[in-house]
């Protein structure tokens with residue numbers, strides 16, 4: 001394995017790395033840094049926790065130190081928390097340069113961001129929606145001198161999932177110079193490779209870690225087969241066991257919905273577990289505060305939706321529990337990648353109901369690894385089953401009393417506003433569409449009715465004609 005200096009990294013950066021305990025390059029750094037320093041576009045695909053962030057931060061800082069001009073680098077990332085994490089890496093490693101960064105994410109004050117952007121920071125780290133808003137509404141900054149565009153979790157930025165970034169990306173790409181270096185990184189690039197390649201220009205360098213499995217060897221991957229109604233009892237039992245057996249532990253539990261997160265947090269707190277949550281229905285400041293408290297081990301359990309499944313680097317996390325089996329192997333890879341990072345060990349436990357077995361097979365096929373059963377004393381689980389289910393029901397009732405569903409509706413409206421749509425107009429548009437649909441249906445029915453009526457009348461007329469002809473024939477015959 002080479003060292004950082006043989007890769008062409010400047011001494012001051014090597015010194016910075018050493019201070020952070022980064023002594024030898026990881027394979028993604030070893031392979032991607034030289035072509036980036038040569039000026040090539042790069043697509044890097046390496047497992048979770050393998051040091052992809054430093055693989056782009058270090059060469060960008062080196063180039064920046066040689067020619068610090070204008071807004072030098074733009075990093076796009078799918079989540080706000082990840083944007084803060086990446087900006088922090090730039091700030092810490094780039095300290096000797098007096099690096100100025102600006103974080104542009106939703107949920108934070110737009111005017112402050114606008115001011116910071118106009119002061120020409122060296123590095124802008126942004127989520128696409130908010131940056132596109134700034135580009136649309138302001139002419140106090142320009143991205144035309146950008147030397148580097150980096151898309152971290154690039155495949156997520158391009159996929160049209162529950163948050164679709166494509167329109168915002170169009171706006172952003174339109175504001176960037178054609179001549180730039182484009183760097184794309186993720187642990188799961190391969191599905192979107194062709195679309196990603198179209199973003200690059202100058203002979204992109206592609207590197208993918210060669211490994212049979214797509215999850216790290218240090219990760220012990222387990223599953224528990226449990227019917228939906230018993231899942232929570234298993235969860236409480238698991239956490240109790242970890243608490244009893246380990247003094248230094250921290251766990252991330254992934255759930256499907258914000259509501260699930262909220263209920264589980266309330267429920268685990270009833271059992272006196274130090275629990276905190278992270279999901280998109282929380283105010284951004286609370287989201288940041290909760291993540292900080294979890295990172296500082298003030299709370300040992302973080303219950304989150306997939307907003308926390310990508311990129312977050314929290315070395316203390318030893319266990320990831322999937323409260324629901326992820327519907328896509330890709331989501332599984334990122335979720336379980338929150339533990340066993342940078343060579344550390346970790347365990348993932350996926351709750352599987354009888355209806356999710358096909359999902360586990362898909363995960364095993366994609367990751368090329370087998371999930372092993374996590375042994376649990378079922379009688380111990382059954383002992384707490386009633387208490388857990390009653391507690392859960394109490395929490396559900398308490399949550400219903402807080403108008404969580406109404407807040408969700410308000411949240412949806414807010415999202416529409418952020419997308420530049422007027423919720424009232426959207427509601428009207430929906431109602432209009434319904435009305436038009438109803439009209440069309442009625443019109444169709446009426447047309448059909450009149451066609452049927454016409455056909456019946458025609459049949460009757462031809463019957464009458466026939467009858468008359470027969471009568472005429474009969475009359476003629478009688479006359480003869």
Ligand SMILES: Nc1ncnc2c1ncn2[C@@H]1O[C@H](COP(=O)(O)OP(=O)(O)OP(=O)(O)O)[C@@H](O)[C@H]1O
Pocket residue numbers: 021022023024025026029046047048049050051052053054186187310311312313315337341342
């Ligand atoms: N060369 C290195 N030696 C030791 N530790 C490293 C090295 N490079 C990075 N790290 C550390 O490894 C951890 C994981 O790195 P990073 O967050 O960049 O992973 P990643 O590949 O981006 O993961 P993900 O796909 O989950 O986003 C960080 O704490 C980082 O400081």
